[in-house]
Amino acid sequence: MGACARARVLAAYSWDAHLGRLDALLDAGSVPAVALRDRAGGACDDDPRPLVVHVVYRFDVGGLENGVVNLINRLPVSRFRHAVVALTECEPAFCRRIVHDDVRFVSLHKPPGHGVKVYPALFRLFNELQPAVVHTRNLAALEAVVPAWAAGVPVRVHGEHGWDVSDPDGTRRRFQWMRRLYRPFVTHYIPLSDHLLRYLNASVGVGAAHMTRICNGVDTQRFRPGVRGREALAGSPFEGDELCVIGTVGRLEPIKDPLNLLRAFVLLLRRAPELAGRLRLMFVGDGSLRTELEAEVARAGVGACVWLAGERRDVPEALRAMDVFVLPSRAEGISNTILEAMACGLPVIATRVGGNAELVLDGETGMLVPASDSDALADALARYVGDGGMLRRQGDAGRKRTEVEFSIDGMVARYAQLYESLLSAAGRPVPAT
Incomplete structure (x- = not known):
């Protein structure tokens, strides 16, 4: 100073x-x-x-x-x-x-x-x-x-x-x-x-x-895995067992860096255009960056693959409609949404900031990537899209971790x-x- x-x-x-x-x-x-x-x-x-x-x-x-x-x-x-x-x-x-x-x-x-x-x-x-x-x-x-x-x-x-x-x-x-x-x-x-x-x-x-x-x-009774894996969500355009739904929950604000997630998603589709038929991205939440996100979706031509769901009260149900959860924040303390996603049996990709590494065990319950690094985030997303067994194993491990260590x-x-x-x-x- x-x-x-x-x-x-x-x-x-x-x-x-x-x-x-x-x-x-x-x-x-x-x-x-x-x-x-x-x-x-x-x-x-x-x-x-x-x-x-x-x-x-x-x-x-x-x-x-x-x-x-x-x-x-x-x-x-x-x-x-x-x-x-x-x-x-x-x-x-x-x-x-x-x-x-x-x-x-x-x-x-x-x-x-x-x-x-x-x-x-x-x-x-x-x-x-x-x-x-x-x-x-x-x-x-x-x-x-x-x-x-x-x-x-x-x-x-x-x-x-x-x-x-x-x-x-x-x-x-x-x-x-x-x-x-x-x-x-x-x-x-x-x-x-x-x-x-x-x-x-x-x-x-x-x-x-x-x-x-x-x-x-985290309330592990309210936030729990789907009975048969990913579940349907009211109003969602993403249906079908063949899909892989990547999702996030949080305010659409600069500190949460949703634009980084969108850019990583677009980058992954450009690397592997054959994934466009099954890869989807869901944003749950609202905020000042919504208009900019909508503009980037339009510019990238991925409107059919991205859903900005807005603020919802049925967050547990929204999480159960995802296959992978991502928290792309530039800073965090201890994230409630990470815990909620883990309790719902989702593997978590999170940025290596704040207390995220205390929640996500890299390689066991998810993956940690550098903040504001779209390339690294796209690499992490690609691994889950290509390895359903790892996705399920890490999701199950995250659920067990919340039950044992993060009881509300x-x-x-x-x-x-x-x-x-x-x-x-x-x-x-x-x-x-």
Whole structure:
């Protein structure tokens, strides 16, 4: 980091800057409106269950957000209650994935820029809700720990799930400095992968005693293999046992690099044009790159072989309609979609970034390829298309791996244990039942 850039970061995120922002919290007239939805009026003030407030940038379709849904739905309702705060917006359709009626959803509608704009709203909200735990996730929500600290929240947990396109490999010094300057406000960190744990230790200076690695888990009952291999999917143009369907699930955004997958697919068809009769590619998800993907499909003349299915709620069924799953991301933490694909008995081709190598055992449950390398990805696809036995063996191995090592019940139990230990240390024991 250059001297000028470092000076700007320190000016924006120094202790004096934060204290100045906390002073501004006292100015009630500057507090923006807060949109709060409580489906059942909320819990009583004397409810002994600790309230966990989950803070995210946006509560909408995504792997991180799916993890929040799974955690809220599966933590014992007799021991914990929850609220979800989105710095921007809680999407109503996505909120309906929460099965409990006493969960609050708060949308702060934060404008672009530093979160100081919503510090007053967060401070007042935390004072009103009196949470026992504030659990922020990723850098975009990390700044919420400052008003949580100011409001006296005893336990402030921060989860690191991975990086975005602005810092795909975690090397930007500016973001490392930002994390360092927020570190005193965080009680405990939860990195989802060993890769992120090492990053927090080496680049942010978080000691081992203040971190607990908790990997994502997958619901192996909901995500399961098809009864007789690949299954039909409602609306899919790809039918027939002779087909080989390559698929991916994820946002059509630069960080997920769907264009790299499309280019690898087109490259494979150019190398082996005889595959055009049986090779198909399915994208499940939507995003800003959809128009560019459609244009590339048209330019390559592969419209009959590629289906942009859009966002779907039947993701398990979509996965069961594939033969091979690909995650072409430029950066990842611990990918829910990799785990879901493995649980559905699919071999996984993933880029060698972030925590992907902790999930995909190269040569056993799938293959790892360099990021943004269409040639290497096309080579990997060709191996599965030409070797059905390897496809089935690796798919079966991936399914067994999720059952043994990535149980969703085990993940939830680890979160519950960590919350309990941190609350106990803070003098806020969790009810036994």
